[in-house]
Amino acid sequence: MDSASSSIGIRRAGPQDVTAVAELGAHVFTVTFGHSVSAEQLQAYLNESYSISATAKEVADPMKDMIVATSGDGAIVGFALLTRGSNEPCIAHLESTIELQRIYVHPSNHGNGVGKILVKKLEDIAKERGFQHIWLGAWEENFKAQKVYEKLGYRFVGDHVFTIGDVVQTDLIMVKEL
Template sequence: MAAGAQRSIHIRKATPEDVATVSKLGAHIFTVTFGHSVPAKELQSFLEDSYSISATEKDLKDPMKDMVVASNQDGAILGFALLTRGSTEPCLSHLESTVELQRIYVDPNHHGKGVGRLLANKLEEIARGEGFKHIWLGVWEENNNAQGMYEKLGYRRVGHHDFTIGEIVQTDDIMTKEL
Protein backbone atom coordinates (compact mmCIF):
# COMPACT_ATOMS: atom_id res chain seq x y z
CA MET A 1 0.00 0.00 0.00
CA ALA A 2 1.24 3.45 -0.84
CA ALA A 3 2.31 5.54 2.15
CA GLY A 4 0.06 8.39 0.98
CA ALA A 5 -3.01 6.17 1.09
CA GLN A 6 -2.16 5.02 4.61
CA ARG A 7 -1.62 8.62 5.74
CA SER A 8 -5.17 9.44 4.66
CA ILE A 9 -6.46 6.94 7.25
CA HIS A 10 -7.03 8.41 10.69
CA ILE A 11 -7.13 6.28 13.86
CA ARG A 12 -8.92 7.73 16.87
CA LYS A 13 -10.83 6.73 19.98
CA ALA A 14 -14.47 5.97 19.21
CA THR A 15 -17.14 8.40 20.40
CA PRO A 16 -20.86 7.97 21.14
CA GLU A 17 -21.55 9.36 17.65
CA ASP A 18 -19.75 6.31 16.18
CA VAL A 19 -21.91 3.68 17.90
CA ALA A 20 -24.52 3.18 15.16
CA THR A 21 -21.89 2.92 12.42
CA VAL A 22 -19.65 0.56 14.43
CA SER A 23 -22.66 -1.59 15.33
CA LYS A 24 -23.76 -1.89 11.70
CA LEU A 25 -20.19 -2.47 10.45
CA GLY A 26 -19.50 -5.10 13.11
CA ALA A 27 -22.67 -7.03 12.27
CA HIS A 28 -21.90 -6.83 8.54
CA ILE A 29 -18.29 -7.98 8.87
CA PHE A 30 -19.18 -10.80 11.26
CA THR A 31 -21.91 -11.99 8.88
CA VAL A 32 -19.66 -11.84 5.81
CA THR A 33 -16.81 -13.63 7.60
CA PHE A 34 -18.63 -16.21 9.71
CA GLY A 35 -22.27 -16.28 8.57
CA HIS A 36 -21.78 -19.29 6.32
CA SER A 37 -20.56 -21.38 9.26
CA VAL A 38 -23.61 -21.10 11.55
CA PRO A 39 -27.39 -21.45 11.14
CA ALA A 40 -29.23 -18.17 10.47
CA LYS A 41 -31.10 -18.28 13.79
CA GLU A 42 -27.88 -18.71 15.78
CA LEU A 43 -26.21 -15.97 13.77
CA GLN A 44 -29.04 -13.50 14.38
CA SER A 45 -29.02 -14.18 18.11
CA PHE A 46 -25.24 -13.69 18.27
CA LEU A 47 -25.45 -10.43 16.30
CA GLU A 48 -28.07 -9.09 18.73
CA ASP A 49 -25.90 -10.03 21.72
CA SER A 50 -22.64 -8.70 20.30
CA TYR A 51 -23.32 -6.03 17.66
CA SER A 52 -26.59 -4.35 18.57
CA ILE A 53 -26.56 -0.63 19.35
CA SER A 54 -26.84 -1.41 23.07
CA ALA A 55 -24.00 -3.97 22.98
CA THR A 56 -21.78 -1.50 21.11
CA GLU A 57 -22.64 1.29 23.56
CA LYS A 58 -21.76 -1.06 26.42
CA ASP A 59 -18.35 -1.79 24.84
CA LEU A 60 -17.71 1.91 24.31
CA LYS A 61 -18.59 2.81 27.93
CA ASP A 62 -16.75 -0.14 29.52
CA PRO A 63 -13.74 1.24 31.46
CA MET A 64 -11.91 -2.06 30.80
CA LYS A 65 -12.09 -1.49 27.03
CA ASP A 66 -10.80 1.02 24.53
CA MET A 67 -12.56 1.19 21.18
CA VAL A 68 -10.74 2.81 18.28
CA VAL A 69 -11.97 3.50 14.77
CA ALA A 70 -10.23 4.01 11.45
CA SER A 71 -11.71 6.64 9.16
CA ASN A 72 -10.86 8.03 5.76
CA GLN A 73 -10.28 11.69 4.87
CA ASP A 74 -14.06 12.15 4.54
CA GLY A 75 -14.66 10.80 8.05
CA ALA A 76 -16.25 7.53 6.91
CA ILE A 77 -15.45 4.69 9.33
CA LEU A 78 -13.51 1.91 7.60
CA GLY A 79 -12.94 -0.31 10.61
CA PHE A 80 -12.71 -0.59 14.36
CA ALA A 81 -10.99 -2.56 17.11
CA LEU A 82 -11.12 -3.12 20.86
CA LEU A 83 -8.43 -3.39 23.52
CA THR A 84 -9.83 -5.41 26.42
CA ARG A 85 -8.24 -5.56 29.85
CA GLY A 86 -8.87 -8.33 32.38
CA SER A 87 -9.41 -11.21 29.94
CA THR A 88 -7.12 -14.20 29.80
CA GLU A 89 -6.71 -17.74 28.52
CA PRO A 90 -5.10 -20.78 30.22
CA CYS A 91 -2.40 -20.95 27.52
CA LEU A 92 -1.30 -17.44 28.54
CA SER A 93 -0.87 -18.13 32.28
CA HIS A 94 2.93 -18.17 31.95
CA LEU A 95 2.99 -14.67 30.46
CA GLU A 96 3.35 -11.53 32.50
CA SER A 97 0.93 -8.62 32.10
CA THR A 98 -1.38 -9.48 29.18
CA VAL A 99 -4.11 -7.52 27.41
CA GLU A 100 -6.45 -8.65 24.63
CA LEU A 101 -6.65 -7.21 21.16
CA GLN A 102 -10.24 -7.89 20.24
CA ARG A 103 -12.22 -7.49 17.03
CA ILE A 104 -10.01 -5.89 14.45
CA TYR A 105 -12.81 -5.47 11.92
CA VAL A 106 -12.21 -3.77 8.60
CA ASP A 107 -14.82 -3.15 5.90
CA PRO A 108 -14.16 -5.83 3.24
CA ASN A 109 -13.92 -3.07 0.59
CA HIS A 110 -10.82 -1.81 2.40
CA HIS A 111 -9.01 -5.09 3.05
CA GLY A 112 -5.35 -5.07 2.05
CA LYS A 113 -5.00 -1.30 2.43
CA GLY A 114 -3.27 -1.24 5.82
CA VAL A 115 -6.34 -0.36 7.90
CA GLY A 116 -6.05 -3.44 10.13
CA ARG A 117 -2.34 -2.81 10.65
CA LEU A 118 -3.01 0.79 11.72
CA LEU A 119 -5.72 -0.33 14.15
CA ALA A 120 -3.43 -3.00 15.63
CA ASN A 121 -0.55 -0.52 15.92
CA LYS A 122 -2.77 1.94 17.81
CA LEU A 123 -3.95 -0.68 20.28
CA GLU A 124 -0.39 -1.92 20.80
CA GLU A 125 0.69 1.68 21.45
CA ILE A 126 -2.06 2.10 24.07
CA ALA A 127 -1.13 -1.24 25.69
CA ARG A 128 2.58 -0.34 25.84
CA GLY A 129 1.70 3.03 27.33
CA GLU A 130 -0.19 1.26 30.11
CA GLY A 131 2.75 -1.05 30.84
CA PHE A 132 1.41 -4.29 29.37
CA LYS A 133 4.12 -6.75 28.31
CA HIS A 134 2.10 -9.00 25.98
CA ILE A 135 -0.94 -8.60 23.76
CA TRP A 136 -3.07 -11.55 22.67
CA LEU A 137 -6.03 -12.36 20.47
CA GLY A 138 -8.29 -15.17 19.37
CA VAL A 139 -8.80 -15.79 15.65
CA TRP A 140 -11.03 -18.41 14.03
CA GLU A 141 -8.93 -21.35 12.87
CA GLU A 142 -10.50 -21.10 9.40
CA ASN A 143 -9.87 -17.35 8.98
CA ASN A 144 -6.60 -17.71 7.08
CA ASN A 145 -6.51 -14.09 5.89
CA ALA A 146 -6.68 -12.72 9.43
CA GLN A 147 -4.15 -15.26 10.69
CA GLY A 148 -1.74 -14.21 7.94
CA MET A 149 -2.12 -10.54 8.86
CA TYR A 150 -1.50 -11.24 12.54
CA GLU A 151 1.58 -13.32 11.72
CA LYS A 152 2.96 -10.42 9.64
CA LEU A 153 2.39 -8.18 12.67
CA GLY A 154 4.49 -10.52 14.83
CA TYR A 155 1.80 -12.63 16.54
CA ARG A 156 2.46 -16.34 17.13
CA ARG A 157 0.06 -19.19 17.94
CA VAL A 158 0.26 -20.40 21.54
CA GLY A 159 -2.96 -22.38 21.95
CA HIS A 160 -6.65 -22.43 21.17
CA HIS A 161 -10.09 -22.18 22.76
CA ASP A 162 -13.70 -22.91 21.91
CA PHE A 163 -15.80 -20.07 20.52
CA THR A 164 -19.51 -20.75 20.92
CA ILE A 165 -22.26 -19.27 18.78
CA GLY A 166 -25.52 -20.70 20.08
CA GLU A 167 -25.15 -24.47 19.76
CA ILE A 168 -22.24 -24.22 17.33
CA VAL A 169 -18.74 -24.60 18.78
CA GLN A 170 -15.83 -23.40 16.67
CA THR A 171 -12.13 -23.26 17.47
CA ASP A 172 -10.15 -20.05 17.75
CA ASP A 173 -6.37 -20.03 17.67
CA ILE A 174 -4.88 -17.95 20.48
CA MET A 175 -2.02 -15.77 19.27
CA THR A 176 0.27 -13.51 21.28
CA LYS A 177 2.95 -10.90 20.76
CA GLU A 178 5.50 -9.40 23.09
CA LEU A 179 5.16 -5.64 23.33
Protein backbone atom coordinates in the same frame (compact mmCIF):
# COMPACT_ATOMS: atom_id res chain seq x y z
CA MET B 1 2.43 3.71 3.29
CA ASP B 2 0.17 3.76 0.24
CA SER B 3 -2.25 6.58 -0.53
CA ALA B 4 -5.25 4.68 0.84
CA SER B 5 -3.69 4.08 4.24
CA SER B 6 -2.21 7.60 4.40
CA SER B 7 -5.73 9.05 4.31
CA ILE B 8 -6.88 6.90 7.25
CA GLY B 9 -7.48 8.65 10.55
CA ILE B 10 -7.46 6.84 13.90
CA ARG B 11 -9.28 8.08 16.98
CA ARG B 12 -10.90 6.83 20.13
CA ALA B 13 -14.51 5.76 19.60
CA GLY B 14 -17.16 7.88 21.27
CA PRO B 15 -20.93 7.78 21.75
CA GLN B 16 -21.40 9.41 18.33
CA ASP B 17 -19.79 6.32 16.72
CA VAL B 18 -21.97 3.63 18.30
CA THR B 19 -24.43 3.19 15.42
CA ALA B 20 -21.74 3.11 12.72
CA VAL B 21 -19.58 0.67 14.72
CA ALA B 22 -22.55 -1.61 15.47
CA GLU B 23 -23.51 -1.68 11.78
CA LEU B 24 -19.94 -2.28 10.64
CA GLY B 25 -19.41 -4.99 13.25
CA ALA B 26 -22.58 -6.82 12.22
CA HIS B 27 -21.66 -6.54 8.53
CA VAL B 28 -18.06 -7.75 8.91
CA PHE B 29 -19.07 -10.57 11.25
CA THR B 30 -21.78 -11.69 8.82
CA VAL B 31 -19.47 -11.60 5.80
CA THR B 32 -16.66 -13.40 7.62
CA PHE B 33 -18.48 -15.95 9.78
CA GLY B 34 -22.12 -16.01 8.64
CA HIS B 35 -21.70 -19.02 6.38
CA SER B 36 -20.59 -21.16 9.33
CA VAL B 37 -23.84 -20.94 11.34
CA SER B 38 -27.57 -20.96 10.69
CA ALA B 39 -29.34 -17.68 9.93
CA GLU B 40 -31.14 -17.87 13.29
CA GLN B 41 -27.94 -18.45 15.24
CA LEU B 42 -26.21 -15.65 13.35
CA GLN B 43 -29.03 -13.20 14.07
CA ALA B 44 -29.10 -14.12 17.76
CA TYR B 45 -25.35 -13.52 18.00
CA LEU B 46 -25.59 -10.20 16.14
CA ASN B 47 -28.42 -9.09 18.44
CA GLU B 48 -26.30 -9.95 21.47
CA SER B 49 -22.92 -8.63 20.30
CA TYR B 50 -23.57 -5.89 17.73
CA SER B 51 -26.75 -4.21 18.89
CA ILE B 52 -26.68 -0.48 19.57
CA SER B 53 -26.88 -1.15 23.33
CA ALA B 54 -24.09 -3.78 23.31
CA THR B 55 -21.83 -1.49 21.28
CA ALA B 56 -22.59 1.52 23.50
CA LYS B 57 -21.67 -0.58 26.53
CA GLU B 58 -18.31 -1.51 24.98
CA VAL B 59 -17.54 2.09 24.00
CA ALA B 60 -18.27 3.25 27.56
CA ASP B 61 -16.52 0.36 29.37
CA PRO B 62 -13.50 1.67 31.34
CA MET B 63 -11.78 -1.73 30.87
CA LYS B 64 -11.88 -1.39 27.08
CA ASP B 65 -10.31 0.95 24.56
CA MET B 66 -12.17 1.08 21.26
CA ILE B 67 -10.65 2.94 18.35
CA VAL B 68 -12.06 3.65 14.91
CA ALA B 69 -10.41 4.10 11.54
CA THR B 70 -11.94 6.80 9.37
CA SER B 71 -11.61 7.54 5.69
CA GLY B 72 -10.85 10.98 4.31
CA ASP B 73 -14.54 11.89 4.40
CA GLY B 74 -14.86 10.84 8.05
CA ALA B 75 -16.71 7.55 7.42
CA ILE B 76 -15.81 4.73 9.80
CA VAL B 77 -14.08 2.00 7.78
CA GLY B 78 -12.75 -0.09 10.67
CA PHE B 79 -12.58 -0.49 14.41
CA ALA B 80 -10.70 -2.49 17.00
CA LEU B 81 -10.97 -3.16 20.69
CA LEU B 82 -8.40 -3.58 23.46
CA THR B 83 -9.68 -5.37 26.58
CA ARG B 84 -8.08 -5.44 30.01
CA GLY B 85 -8.91 -8.17 32.50
CA SER B 86 -9.62 -10.96 30.03
CA ASN B 87 -7.81 -14.25 30.48
CA GLU B 88 -6.86 -17.29 28.51
CA PRO B 89 -5.49 -20.53 30.04
CA CYS B 90 -2.77 -21.04 27.43
CA ILE B 91 -1.19 -17.69 28.30
CA ALA B 92 -1.85 -17.72 32.06
CA HIS B 93 1.89 -18.11 32.69
CA LEU B 94 2.62 -14.77 31.01
CA GLU B 95 2.67 -11.62 33.07
CA SER B 96 0.87 -8.44 32.15
CA THR B 97 -1.39 -9.47 29.25
CA ILE B 98 -4.08 -7.56 27.40
CA GLU B 99 -6.43 -8.79 24.67
CA LEU B 100 -6.68 -7.37 21.17
CA GLN B 101 -10.24 -7.96 19.95
CA ARG B 102 -12.41 -7.31 16.95
CA ILE B 103 -10.02 -5.96 14.38
CA TYR B 104 -12.79 -5.31 11.89
CA VAL B 105 -12.30 -3.56 8.57
CA HIS B 106 -14.99 -3.04 5.95
CA PRO B 107 -14.32 -5.47 3.07
CA SER B 108 -14.04 -2.55 0.62
CA ASN B 109 -10.94 -1.46 2.56
CA HIS B 110 -9.23 -4.85 2.83
CA GLY B 111 -5.66 -4.76 1.61
CA ASN B 112 -5.28 -1.02 2.23
CA GLY B 113 -3.38 -1.35 5.52
CA VAL B 114 -6.30 -0.28 7.73
CA GLY B 115 -6.13 -3.38 9.94
CA LYS B 116 -2.38 -2.98 10.43
CA ILE B 117 -2.87 0.65 11.44
CA LEU B 118 -5.53 -0.35 13.97
CA VAL B 119 -3.36 -3.13 15.42
CA LYS B 120 -0.30 -0.85 15.68
CA LYS B 121 -2.30 1.85 17.47
CA LEU B 122 -3.69 -0.63 20.01
CA GLU B 123 -0.23 -2.12 20.54
CA ASP B 124 1.02 1.40 21.27
CA ILE B 125 -1.82 1.98 23.76
CA ALA B 126 -1.05 -1.36 25.44
CA LYS B 127 2.64 -0.41 25.77
CA GLU B 128 1.71 3.02 27.18
CA ARG B 129 -0.43 1.26 29.78
CA GLY B 130 2.52 -0.92 30.79
CA PHE B 131 1.43 -4.27 29.34
CA GLN B 132 4.12 -6.73 28.30
CA HIS B 133 2.10 -9.11 26.09
CA ILE B 134 -0.86 -8.73 23.79
CA TRP B 135 -2.98 -11.68 22.68
CA LEU B 136 -5.86 -12.41 20.34
CA GLY B 137 -8.04 -15.23 19.09
CA ALA B 138 -8.28 -15.90 15.35
CA TRP B 139 -10.88 -18.28 13.94
CA GLU B 140 -9.13 -21.44 12.75
CA GLU B 141 -10.66 -21.04 9.27
CA ASN B 142 -9.66 -17.38 8.88
CA PHE B 143 -6.30 -18.09 7.27
CA LYS B 144 -5.97 -14.58 5.85
CA ALA B 145 -6.17 -12.99 9.31
CA GLN B 146 -3.76 -15.55 10.76
CA LYS B 147 -1.16 -14.72 8.10
CA VAL B 148 -1.53 -11.00 8.78
CA TYR B 149 -1.07 -11.50 12.52
CA GLU B 150 1.99 -13.68 11.94
CA LYS B 151 3.53 -10.95 9.76
CA LEU B 152 2.85 -8.50 12.59
CA GLY B 153 4.83 -10.66 15.02
CA TYR B 154 2.12 -12.76 16.69
CA ARG B 155 2.77 -16.44 17.32
CA PHE B 156 0.43 -19.37 17.92
CA VAL B 157 0.32 -20.59 21.52
CA GLY B 158 -2.93 -22.56 21.84
CA ASP B 159 -6.63 -22.51 21.11
CA HIS B 160 -10.03 -22.16 22.72
CA VAL B 161 -13.65 -22.89 21.93
CA PHE B 162 -15.91 -20.16 20.55
CA THR B 163 -19.63 -20.98 20.54
CA ILE B 164 -22.35 -19.37 18.45
CA GLY B 165 -25.70 -20.92 19.29
CA ASP B 166 -25.06 -24.66 19.16
CA VAL B 167 -22.11 -24.36 16.76
CA VAL B 168 -18.75 -24.91 18.41
CA GLN B 169 -15.77 -23.42 16.61
CA THR B 170 -12.09 -23.13 17.45
CA ASP B 171 -10.15 -19.91 17.81
CA LEU B 172 -6.37 -20.07 17.62
CA ILE B 173 -4.71 -18.03 20.34
CA MET B 174 -1.82 -15.85 19.23
CA VAL B 175 0.45 -13.71 21.40
CA LYS B 176 3.05 -11.02 20.88
CA GLU B 177 5.59 -9.61 23.29
CA LEU B 178 5.40 -5.83 23.41
